Amino acid sequence: MNKSSRTALLAGFALLSALQAAFAQSFDEDFDDENKPWEEIAVQLPAPPKAENLLPFYVSPTATQSFAVDGKSLSVGSDGVVRYTLISVSQSGARNVSYEGIRCETFERKIYAIGQSNGAWVRARRDKWEGIVQGFANRQHAALATDYFCENRSVYSSDVEKILRRMKSKQTLVDDLRR
Known part of the structure; x- marks a missing residue:
């Protein structure tokens, strides 16, 4: 060589x-x-909900309130959290508005802010992630997570339009499993 x-x-x-x-x-x-530990992104509060943007969804036959999501507020963050404005109306007509998030990976929910009658937001005092309860009556968070937002502990789709189409047509992820 x-x-x-x-x-x-x-x-x-x-x-x-x-x-x-x-x-x-x-x-x-x-x-x-x-x-790397999971890190939540900074949250921007949405505009107050408008009646024409509300998407009602089914919760259970024993629900004591009716529920809807403001379609304009729906977002999927880079942190894997689905955020939305939830409107709940009692049988007597009392209306509650909250800006919330669902983390599919851990099946948890969080309330970021409460809507006031004048359209302003007030930050929630209890700003913590809590497990989603699969109860029978007012199981609105479980219904959103299992029917529209989460699939196998991950976000069903990062495409908000895809989630909105499902909600508008009332085509749940559970319906897909029954086919």
Whole structure:
């Protein structure tokens, strides 16, 4: 083996070592991304809901309130949280408005703000994630999560229009399973 062949061979080994180190670093970084703690994005409160944008949804036969989502407020964040304005109306006509989020990965919900009669928002005092209850009566969060927002512990679709089409047509994810 002559001197130029040895030089070329050494240069090849050096290049191979450099590439191997780069791939190893990339490989480690991919795993590091998986271990990063979940971080919630900053939330912007939406405009107050308007009657023409409300999408009523079924909760249960024993529900004591009626529920709707403001379609204009629906969003899917890069943090995997589906955010929306929820309107609940009691049988006596009392109306509650709240801006909320559902985290499919952990099956939790959070109230960000409460809507006032003048259209203003007031930040919720209890700004914590809570488990979604699968009760029988007013199970509005469970209905939204299982029927429209979440599939196998992840967001059904990051395409808001796809979720809105389902809600408008009342085509639930549970209906898909029954087919």
